[in-house]
Amino acid sequence: MQRFGFEEYGKPSVFKSIEAPVPEPKAGQVQLQVLGFGLNPYDASLRRGEQAAFRKVKFPVVPGTDVVGRITELGEGVTDFAVGDVVLNYRPIGGYSEFVTASTSKVYKKPTALSFLDAAALPQVGLAAFNILHYMLNLQSGETLAVVGASGGVGAILVQIAKFEKLHVIAVAGEQHREYLRQLGADQIFSYTDDLPEDAADAVVNAVFGAADHGAALKLVKPNGQYVTTAYADVDLSSKPDVTHLQLNPSKDYSVHDGFAYLTDVAQKWGLQVRVAQAFPFSVDGVIAGHEMLETHHAPGKLVVMQDRHVIHPIRKEVNHL
Numbered sequence: 071m072q073r074f075g076f077e078e079y080g081k082p083s084v085f086k087s088i089e090a091p092v093p094e095p096k097a098g099q100v101q102l103q104v105l106g107f108g109l110n111p112y113d114a115s116l117r118r119g120e121q122a123a124f125r126k127v128k129f130p131v132v133p134g135t136d137v138v139g140r141i142t143e144l145g146e147g148v149t150d151f152a153v154g155d156v157v158l159n160y161r162p163i164g165g166y167s168e169f170v171t172a173s174t175s176k177v178y179k180k181p182t183a184l185s186f187l188d189a190a191a192l193p194q195v196g197l198a199a200f201n202i203l204h205y206m207l208n209l210q211s212g213e214t215l216a217v218v219g220a221s222g223g224v225g226a227i228l229v230q231i232a233k234f235e236k237l238h239v240i241a242v243a244g245e246q247h248r249e250y251l252r253q254l255g256a257d258q259i260f261s262y263t264d265d266l267p268e269d270a271a272d273a274v275v276n277a278v279f280g281a282a283d284h285g286a287a288l289k290l291v292k293p294n295g296q297y298v299t300t301a302y303a304d305v306d307l308s309s310k311p312d313v314t315h316l317q318l319n320p321s322k323d324y325s326v327h328d329g330f331a332y333l334t335d336v337a338q339k340w341g342l343q344v345r346v347a348q349a350f351p352f353s354v355d356g357v358i359a360g361h362e363m364l365e366t367h368h369a370p371g372k373l374v375v376m377q378d379r380h381v382i383h384p385i386r387k388e389v390n391h392l
Contacts, residue, residue: 071168074357075132079119082361087354088130093171095145100172102157106190106352106376107165108136111279114364127163134165136374137172138180138189148174156180160193160326166357166375178330183337186382188344191372192333195223196344198318200329202298203231206316207273216240216271216290219278220256221247221370224300226345228275229254231333234340240271242286247370254343266290276300288313347371352378 071092076084095101113133115121137159141151151157157177164170180189202224209215215232219225220241232239233255241256251259260266266289273296276287281303291297293310300318307313336342347369350356360373376382 072354073130073132073164073168074166074354075130076117077129077131079117079122082117082358082365084117085354085357085361086130088132090167092169095143095148095171097146098148098174099145100141100148100151100157100174100177101143101145102137102139102159102170102172102177103142103381104137104139104165104167104170104377105156105382106138106186106349106374107134108191108194109350109357109360109364109373109375110135110194111364112194114361117361132164132166134163134167135161136190136193137161137165137170138186139170142169145171150174151177151179156186156189158189158193158330160197160330176326178327178334181334181337183334184342184344187346187349187374187376188342190374190376191223191344191346192227192342193330195372196227196333197326197329198224198300199227199231200332201320201324202228202275202300202318203235204332205323206298206318207296209235209237209273211236212238213272214238214240214270216242216274216287217256218242218274218276218283218287218290219300220251220254221345222277222279223345223372225275225277226250226254226343227333228277229256230340230342231336234336240267240290242266242283242290250345250370262286269293271295273298276303281305345371347373349374349376352376352381 073088141155159172159177217225221243239256240258241251242260245261269292271290274287274291275298277300281299281301294312296314298316350360
């Protein structure tokens, strides 16, 4: 099988196709044929070597946390899944592959409410939004959540699940995203150039890349509210010293399975939009092109690498018995 990885840090061109044996599932695992995987800014950071100081990895490095795949083999003791099931998979690394293995605690059956593209794009941003709303913040129905950077991956999911939980949602993004934010269900919509309401939100999430929101989130949050940043940032709270600053980190309080179950429930009962900016071919050239786009200010939405439609929807031949 092929894996798409690199043996040195650098530009997108360091990616190469790596031949490897198909991994066999251990007890409690499933083997997946990868139908598609998401590309994340973290993958690009890993490729550039920015994680090297605190994350030791062995070369070759094969990135990839977001996977949609078809189960092709069951490990010993697996009874909750069957060969042929299409599942979401969230993993620490290794998703840029034709086949992977995964613990059953890290996979969940893809609901029909999500397309294959959506399923490849959802895991990281969806689980991050779930973590923020249910394990970092403590908001009650009717309270106000402000999302700055609401048109981005995490922000857009947050807007939707917050409305599902009957919160009042203030969404802030670029002027060109107003209609998109209306479709997501935001109650109040502002652009960065608008005069934002001060002290309007019980909690605010700064989901802007690099947390560079020019003070918008701090203006929106109430003096005793909660302020979450999705990017690592030092926040100057001198103007509102009673605000609690929380930094998004992987939580040990919830399971991936629980997160996927919740997102599936939202998708089936409420609907869940996952914006995909572009899909690339399932090849080393596709991965390189995707990473080149990761380095730009591309159109909003996730970038994904997808198998050919004949792999995703295999043609089943009927046999006529004479």
